[in-house]
Amino acid sequence: MTDAMQDFSRAELEAGRAAREAWEARAKRDARKPESSLRLLWTALKRDKLAMASAVFLLLVALATIFAPWLAPYGPNEANPSLRLEPPLTEGHLLGLDGQGRDILTRLLYGGRVSLPIALIPVAIATFISVILGLIAGFYRKGVGEVIMRVLDIFYAFPTVMLAIAIAGILGPGMMNVMLSIVIVLIPYITRVVYTATMVVSEEDFVQAARACGASDTRIIFSEVLPNVMSPVIVYGTTTMGLQVVFAAGLSFLGLGVQPPIADWGIMTASGRDVLSVAPHVSTIPGIVLLLVALAFNLVGDGLRDALDPRLRL
């Protein structure tokens, strides 16, 4: 389903060397103005109304889940068995009730406290690790870099869904194991993004110049190369966040996620399957929330990407 890399619909990075050339050309061009890439992203976001609206939406969702205990009308496990499976707009229950008679809106708010971190934390961790790996591999292309990239090649040989499920399934259910599986699955893909960008940047004049001035490798990597590879990473990371939210929910849907009675959006969708034809709202509402969140992340990601590559905005 939501493979970490499918989102890179501008498949320049993965889709073959032809496309990579274009990428490299672009990376060269961007690299000429090293300090501006982060600011560029922000300016673009401000200009792109859809992306901005999406970012605001995500912020609101995040706040709503953080403040769930104050916002939610009921306790997360509070049940009213006599109203089991009542549909949305039941009095006092805007989005209806589930099979145990719990308020779905309440559980959605609390569910976000699992569904968002279970996906976003691994993306952050994987990005951190990948940036280091990618910088090293791209900078020392022979030797260490070669080893890193060959090992990662092995992980490319597994479809990501299968790999993640195998890891999470073998280690047993639980939030930590789901996050671990997402980290492992993402590293090869993000590393390759960093690697490609590093490779291009490290041959730029200003890097050569720094080297000529006698700057140490560490210094060159962190103060010259790193700022220049951050924009593609941020774009990739943003887009993949939406996919990972859906994917983590998918793992939960399969029963590999958090333990009851805590429920994330994936478990909520799964728990409604039994009553799909009696009470379709139990299953479909959490799915719609997932879709909206993923959509918002994608739109923000698109906005950022367009900023990197203004040609496509024509």
Place this chain on the structure above:
Amino acid sequence: MANYVVKRLLAVVPILFGVSIVIFLFLQLVPGDVAATLLGPRATAESIAAIRAELGLDKPLHEQYVQWLFAILQGDMGRSIILQVPVVDIVVPKFFNTLILAAASLLIAIVVGVPVGVLSAVHQYSWLDRIGTVGAVLGAATPTFWLALVLMYVFALNLGWFPTSGMYDLRGDGGLLDLLHHLVLPSIATAAIPLAVITRLARSSTLEVIRSDYITAVRAKGMSERVVVWRHALRNALPPIISITGLQAGFLLGGTLFTEVIFTWPGIGLQLYEAILGRDVPLVQGAMLFIAFFFVLLNLVADIIVAYLNPKLRAR
């Protein structure tokens, strides 16, 4: 060209070797004693030891690996612990079922995605472009398991147009029509994401080509718009589309899992998932190896096709 193919083939060997090591080591993480699980409730310590010896679990790890790999190369993937039949007998037919579903989904994604993407690019900002773009953005964000449930609720349970499970009607004699009837909903659900990806890529890739000097030159020659778009533009936009299609095909090998679970499609994803949950080590190893092998193969084929279409690449 032959050189290129050989070079790529050779590159695959170490990857597959690495894959086999990863799968083997990975399964060492399985908690619990496989032999005890195998024997059930009243197993004695001696019988567990006997089974361990029979499975070679008492040997050092590297010996176990060599033994395992050697057997695999001879086509022997061992015996499933839970199903108690040779792994090959399970993996091959289930994989074939998944191939059917993946191929149907990919077909939908290509047949719809490529024309919509190209036309969107040609008629940028038209209503088709808008619908296509919005659809692609939505499709990419859709949770497959949710879409599958919605499709089942609407088209199988409420309208009764399509079945909810399996590949064939057990009361009938099977046949292609029956299979297609069962394929409709699962393949649409599975196709949503590849369709979105392919549409977007076809659009952006065509846009890039259309604005290139080459197409401007072709246009200047006075060729009809149809020839310009479908012959010249599409051909140049094709390599990245094929490349990503190859990737999508590979991902579908694992990505059909959610659809298989919901529509009880007897594929390798569902089997692997159940094997993982049941800690059926030989079956998990066999299925993963099989999927990985085909995944690598598919990527290789896609690479070769791209190289064939774009001779410049072969030189590299």
Place this chain on the structure above:
Amino acid sequence: MSLKSVRRRGASSASLAAALGALALGVSAGPVTAEEPKRGGTLIVGLDSEADFLDNQAAGGWVTWRVNKNMFDALWTEDLTRAEGPVPEIIGELAESWEVSEDGTEWTVKLREGVTFHDGTALNAEAVKWNIDRMWNEDSEQFSAKANGCTAFSWQALESMEVVGEHTIKLVMAAPYGEFLGKQVDGGCGNVSLMSPSNWAKWGNENVGEHPVGTGPFEFVERVRGEKIVMERYEDYWGADSDDPRFRAPYLDRLIFVPYTDAASRVAALEAGEIDIAMSLPPDSIQRLEEKGFTVKQGPSPHVIYFTLNMREECLDDPNYRKAIQFAINREGIANDLLGGTALPAYGFVVPGNNSFDPDYKPYPYDPEKAKELLAASSCPDGGPTMTWLIPTGGSGNIIPVPIAEWVQRNLQEAGFDVALETYEWQTYLSFWWRGQQEDQHAYWMSWGMTTPIWVEVVSHSKWFAPNGSNVGWYENAEVDALLDQALTEMDDAKRYDLYKQAHDLVMEEAAIVPIVHDSTPYVMQPYVKGYVHAPQNWQDFRTVWLDN
């Protein structure tokens, strides 16, 4: 394609009245309805999980026996063609008659003549001995350790056997065994039914489960893993010409079992008409299917969902603490609200389909106040540590384990306990369960039961501590053990049932086992499925079923 569904809809409304009529009759009169049964057709059964290896003596689980029962006969069986309870009558199947010596140790069994296995092999005393050796005699060539483990309770008293004549065999017991027949008809792990020796010679222990050959009313056709198990009526079935309704040939031509591991898919397939009958459906969907005209049959069965408490854990070693848990649980709420009346609240662990069952036994009604009092009086008045309760996510006989466990968890929290649930897939879960409760695992879920009261011994005798038995919570009481040992050799039925009841009540008095509900094992079927009898057992006899379409 849409034509099919139109036809189906028309059929269902037209036969609704007929179905309701059949339901009313079916409850009391069994298969004998006003309508004349029709021969022929295929019945597709939706199973709640994939069956094990089809080795009748060594394969585990009720699901497997639900399948195998149609292909295999045993010396004795239960009459499942009638719904009367509390337990089905034990009748001779391949045993035509039998005599038991005065002291209860010698069983002389006369076999039915003219019985053949599906492969043509004749059934005689040698074949019976060969089969028993497979389960019992380690020195026999055909011995199967797994079959031995699964049927250990059935043959535990057997000392020797002797082929007396072509169709007569004598079984000699080391001691009288009161529940010998009760265990002979049990199908929990393996069943002591008979397989064809010549078929075994072809396949051996490793592969015989792929090629099941018995003497039952249906014979094996094919199996596709995860997809279907197909069988056909065996035309040379020994009971085919019998007037006895308990042994006559089935009406159905074919019987197909299809595994649907998850309940939602099972419901959908039944609702869409892809299968004819299904079991273990989520209670909410049962109501809805009934409204749509599907037939629902359920009744008391030998089934209980219960938690074993870990007697070795701090706090749980205090009876007051355990009793507080018992009083805190709203079993009526689970049975009636959550499960919509498809289960009975369980106040003891002896099952309704059992001769030692007492419907008025209710030591721990729902009383949250009493729970709080007892907790306050216990050695852990603050509620104790966070307890870990292990549950499966699905699996045969568990109904909807996660919602049920969440309900229990909520009840316990209301009474002042702190419970964390840990869920596992059923197979994995079972592998934990067999090992017994480990440190910091405070309670284990399980669901099963037997029609024989030896069930009490199976779960509470200290000689059956895991991993050698099913006492996974380490409950130990010399008085209980003594009662159970006495019951084992007691040949008088009434006395024996009473001894088992005494032992059971003692275990409950100590609150070592927390019963939750007894499933009424509802089967839901298309309105055209007729003649189905819901006997009080965990598996059913499909010979009475016929199709009205």
